[in-house]
Amino acid sequence: MKRMLALLLIVVVTLGVIAVTSPSLVQQVKLGLDLKGGFEILYEAEPLIEGGKITQDALRETARSLEQRANSTGVAEPEITPEGSNRIRVKIAGVTDEAVVRDILKKPAELTFRSMRGCDTGKQDFCKVELVGSDFTENGASIHQNQIGGWEISISMKSASKFAEVTREIAKLPQGKNLLAIYLDENVLSAPQVHSEINDTKASITGNYTREEAKKVADTINLGALPLKLTEKYTQSVGATLGQLSLQQTVFAGTLGTILVLLFMLIFYRLPGLVSSISLITYIWLLLLGFNLMGATLTLPGIAAFILGIGMAVDANIITFERIKEEMRSGKSLLSSLKAGSKNSFRTIMDANLTTIIAGAVLFFIGTGSVKGFAVILIMSIIVSIITNVAYSRLLLYLLIRSGLVTKPGFFGVKESDIRAL
Amino acid sequence: MRYNSKFDFVKSSKPFIIFSILITVLGIGALIFAGFNYGVDFRAGSNVDIVLSKPVANEEINKFLTEKNVGHYTMTTGTDRVSLRFDDILTDVQEKELKAGFTEKLDPNASMEVNTVDVQMARELQFNALLALSLASLGILIYISFRFEWRFALAAIIALVHDAFIVISIFSIFRLEVNLTFIVAVLTIIGYSINDTIVIFDRIRENLRFAKIKSPVDLAILVNRSIWETLTRSINTVVTVVFGALALYIFGSESIRLFSLAILIGLVAGAYSSIFIASPIWLALRSKAKPKSAPKTPATTS
Numbered sequence: 001m002k003r004m005l006a007l008l009l010i011v012v013v014t015l016g017v018i019a020v021t022s023p024s025l026v027q028q029v030k031l032g033l034d035l036k037g038g039f040e041i042l043y044e045a046e047p048l049i050e051g052g053k054i055t056q057d058a059l060r061e062t063a064r065s066l067e068q069r070a071n072s073t074g075v076a077e078p079e080i081t082p083e084g085s086n087r088i089r090v091k092i093a094g095v096t097d098e099a100v101v102r103d104i105l106k107k108p109a110e111l112t113f114r115s116m117r118g119c120d121t122g123k124q125d126f127c128k129v130e131l132v133g134s135d136f137t138e139n140g141a142s143i144h145q146n147q148i149g150g151w152e153i154s155i156s157m158k159s160a161s162k163f164a165e166v167t168r169e170i171a172k173l174p175q176g177k178n179l180l181a182i183y184l185d186e187n188v189l190s191a192p193q194v195h196s197e198i199n200d201t202k203a204s205i206t207g208n209y210t211r212e213e214a215k216k217v218a219d220t221i222n223l224g225a226l227p228l229k230l231t232e233k234y235t236q237s238v239g240a241t242l243g244q245l246s247l248q249q250t251v252f253a254g255t256l257g258t259i260l261v262l263l264f265m266l267i268f269y270r271l272p273g274l275v276s277s278i279s280l281i282t283y284i285w286l287l288l289l290g291f292n293l294m295g296a297t298l299t300l301p302g303i304a305a306f307i308l309g310i311g312m313a314v315d316a317n318i319i320t321f322e323r324i325k326e327e328m329r330s331g332k333s334l335l336s337s338l339k340a341g342s343k344n345s346f347r348t349i350m351d352a353n354l355t356t357i358i359a360g361a362v363l364f365f366i367g368t369g370s371v372k373g374f375a376v377i378l379i380m381s382i383i384v385s386i387i388t389n390v391a392y393s394r395l396l397l398y399l400l401i402r403s404g405l406v407t408k409p410g411f412f413g414v415k416e417s418d419i420r421a422l
Numbered sequence: 423m424r425y426n427s428k429f430d431f432v433k434s435s436k437p438f439i440i441f442s443i444l445i446t447v448l449g450i451g452a453l454i455f456a457g458f459n460y461g462v463d464f465r466a467g468s469n470v471d472i473v474l475s476k477p478v479a480n481e482e483i484n485k486f487l488t489e490k491n492v493g494h495y496t497m498t499t500g501t502d503r504v505s506l507r508f509d510d511i512l513t514d515v516q517e518k519e520l521k522a523g524f525t526e527k528l529d530p531n532a533s534m535e536v537n538t539v540d541v542q543m544a545r546e547l548q549f550n551a552l553l554a555l556s557l558a559s560l561g562i563l564i565y566i567s568f569r570f571e572w573r574f575a576l577a578a579i580i581a582l583v584h585d586a587f588i589v590i591s592i593f594s595i596f597r598l599e600v601n602l603t604f605i606v607a608v609l610t611i612i613g614y615s616i617n618d619t620i621v622i623f624d625r626i627r628e629n630l631r632f633a634k635i636k637s638p639v640d641l642a643i644l645v646n647r648s649i650w651e652t653l654t655r656s657i658n659t660v661v662t663v664v665f666g667a668l669a670l671y672i673f674g675s676e677s678i679r680l681f682s683l684a685i686l687i688g689l690v691a692g693a694y695s696s697i698f699i700a701s702p703i704w705l706a707l708r709s710k711a712k713p714k715s716a717p718k719t720p721a722t723t724s
Contacts, residue, residue, distance in 0.1 A: 233539075242473045304685075308610065347624065362557045
């Protein structure tokens, strides 16, 4: 009687916890870009100057800048990770305006001040770069309104003396050449005349800007230049509708598959089948929980691994139940069949699962992106299935038999006529 | 013995082995002469998958793409779905124009998936895939040799390669697209296949402990008995995993349809090969080694 209560309590508590927590658990699952739309880009970095070297610092710095840029567009949780010696992987899910975000990520946007000092006299171009991005204060660009109501962008420099020196030299140039051009990449924003030395850390970019235009320029300057040049090696972009469709279809397929497995187990194994079904539901719940705790992202191959994992988990039950049935057929009592069956099947299950873990580990260490995600779920599902479909199942079965409720071999799907006398 | 009256897997394994060899040879032939129908992951280029909200005529899409001047492409259409594969890489500007143009001119509610892989990346992915396959096989080989003995390991690896090959052959012969997920599928199959084989081998190992083997015939009977003892498990497990894989194949997302198909074929092949390939091969290996191991099993007279 005591054991029966224990059994009931365990089952009710398990199912209760699952029922209560599942909705929020499902809500919390972080969906990958292939399930809710978004894009992934793998960049390869090259040094800005030829023959330069890519340091880990520069790569990290670049990844950080990319992250700032992505954040400035207001997207949720961009995942930007340096990979290997010269790669950066950018994953952004749930973007509504993908084109804009991608543009901003790529924009090199380097602010330079240039002059005509020492340039070919015949031409009107600014060949001499006087001040580069690093001479300006980071995040130092802002907008302000001038006396006549137009909008200007003010920028600040780190060193007043350097600016003084540059302006002094430019002021010496003849009229028409004494210009200090402000470039954003290869675009001239403005080219004011310099009449005298300016000993200040402030400069303004004037033009016929509206407030919005001025703000945009200031933002671009603030994002600054990337320390490395990036080229796209691999891109994947998924439309939001397509992603949702994939999610719906695959979740439906998964639910259907799970129901079929549950039905199969119930019909074929009866009472142990019920134990297995409870274990399987616990397995799915525990896998989701572990998944959320790890902060992992669910992708399409991930769901596939999830569904295939269900088959693996049930396999542990099948091996055990078959073994128990065999022991029963050989004439053993229910309890000793359970003990012998569990013991003998455990080794088989461990050997079979460990080899699968080896395959999963290889995928995890060699694979990148979605392959890695698949491997994580594969390995996790095996570990979880050992907890639920081996340990938990066994506990339930043990309590079930010890409670004295189950006495007939028929409950296990074993025919009386098949049992040999000892 | 109650197993004697039943089907003898060992004796009837020959036609199955011949069948498997034929398929493997056919697959190698197809691979050499036709190769794979590589997707963008391994061949570089761009793949555009479009979900349509209303019917759009193929001619209209063709006309639209010719205007965009995107180079050579192949188009496959399904119900409310169009898949385009461009030999050349779409630049991000082209991609943007294509998306904008398509929604503007052809279907305002179209949703797309675009995959672009650079040549160097494609080569790298291919190399990594092969590396993963070999490393996984090696790891499994070492583990089984350690836990069982080398004959089991060798037989298991042959069965495993066989399963991978059946899937590879079918994909090559029917020109199904091979992408990164295909490799994942093959690796998963390897995991399952070995799982199936191990369960039977484990039983053979266990039965060996209590058996008195005097002749190759005894050994053959033992293998057959072990297969029979684990048969319900083999069938039931395959049935449950097939439920999942089949549901994924029929109702799952388009992007993992081929993945599910590969898994489906592999699962069935895995169950088949554990019984008809791995076990007879182990038997053949072990029977030959009989004289050597004979002294180890004390020939007690009963």
